[in-house]
C-alpha cells in the first residue's frame with residue numbers, strides 16, 4: 001500500500017555490516033554482497049581494513065570482561081575484514097535477521113538460509129557482523145568512518 005507522499009518521505013536506516021576474517025579468507029565476500037543486494041539493501045560505501053589489537057579491543061569493548069575476549073581479538077585481527085554501510089528502510093533488523101544467530105552451528109539448524117549458516121563455523125568464527133541497535137549502528141559507522149577515539153579514520157561521503 002502506498003501512502004502519499006509515496007516513497008520520498010520514508011526514512012531509511014543505515015547499519016554496519018562486516019565480513020569477518022574467516023569470511024574474507026573463505027572467499028565469501030562476493031556471494032555475501034550478492035545476497036545483500038538481492039535482499040534490497042544499498043551498499044553506501046565499502047572497504048577492506050586490517051584491524052589491530054587496539055582497535056579490535058575498542059570495537060568489541062562491551063565484551064572486554066568475557067572469557068572469550070582474548071580469542072575474539074585474536075580472531076578479529078587474524079586477517080582483513082570487509083566493511084560495508086548498508087541502507088534500507090529497516091536496515092538494522094533486516095541485516096541482523098539475514099545474518100542469523102551468533103552461533104553458526106545453531107544457525108544451521110534454526111536458520112538454514114542465513115549467512116552465518118552458510119559460511120560460519122561456530123559461536124566465535126561466525127563470518128559476519130551486524131549492528132544490533134540504532135545506537136550501535138551509529139557508533140560502529142563512526143568507528144570506521146568518523147572520528148571515534150580508537151577507531152579507524154576514513155572520511156567518506158556518507
Ligand code: IDP
Pocket residue numbers: 063068072101102123124125126129130132
Ligand atoms: P553478535 O555478533 O551476534 O551480535 P555478540 O554476542 O555481540 O554476538 O558477540 C560478538 C562476537 O563475539 C560474536 O559475533 C562472536 O564472534 C564472538 N562471541 C560471542 N559469543 C561467543 C562465545 O561464547 N565464544 C566465543 N566467541 C563468542
